[in-house]
């Protein structure tokens with residue numbers, strides 16, 4: 001087994017531990033923000049700073065990596081960069097400004113998370129993958145096409161749900177409301193479900209260990225976060241719909 005594979009597997013192990021811890025320790029940002037976690041930073045700025053490394057690293061490996069342009073590996077890079085361009089520059093501009101801040105520690109953790117995941121994925125695609133791994137046969141294979149469909153279905157669910165949440169507040173409002181549209185009829189966090197689906201699709205397209213590791217990390221992070229959101233809704237709103245699930249319709 002190579003050193004690279006060992007690093008991926010250890011990182012995968014960390015995801016499993018973090019998954020269980022996060023059911024008990026709520027990450028203090030957004031509605032769960034807390035001043036008990038040390039110095040605070042502006043919410044919008046934190047989103048840009050913590051997501052930018054992921055965008056920058058993958059862009060670097062795409063243009064300056066050894067093999068990125070020798071095959072269709074650029075398609076895999078493009079999916080990542082498309083998602084992270086939105087998350088780094090569009091999403092933070094769209095969220096409504098509130099007086100809420102994010103602990104510096106959370107931003108730091110997210111930067112580490114992004115450095116690791118983008119670093120492993122970019123390094124694999126540009127320095128380890130051979131040019132026939134991502135050749136035209138790969139691009140036209142049913143697995144790649146199914147993965148692409150899953151990726152874009154997940155991305156659409158994530159974007160549409162984030163859009164609904166962001167627009168619950170009228171200009172100047174800072175509070176919270178119960179969302180009812182689209183998949184919110186079924187689950188408390190369709191935006192997080194969309195993101196889980198999206199990175200599962202990415203792992204099917206890329207079909208490599210670091211992409212699988214990132215899909216597992218996304219699931220590990222977002223399922224407990226959705227549970228934290230779900231419990232928070234029930235505490236905050238007496239009339240919160242009882243039949244609504246946490247993240248996966250009719251299942252959990």
Ligand SMILES: NC(=O)c1ccc[n+]([C@@H]2O[C@H](COP(=O)([O-])OP(=O)(O)OC[C@H]3O[C@@H](n4cnc5c(N)ncnc54)[C@H](OP(=O)(O)O)[C@@H]3O)[C@@H](O)[C@H]2O)c1
Pocket residue numbers: 029030031032095096098100158162165166168169175176177178179191192195217218221222225229
């Ligand atoms: N890949 C990963 O591991 C990862 C990790 C974390 C997040 N993310 C992604 O980042 C995005 C944000 O995640 P999040 O957990 O912070 O999302 P969230 O709590 O659902 O919040 C999204 C936005 O909508 C606002 N909002 C949420 N619920 C609202 C309500 N009931 N009424 C009014 N406004 C509401 C929030 O305002 P406030 O900020 O004021 O609460 C925030 O601006 C998602 O797309 C998620 O998939 C990805």
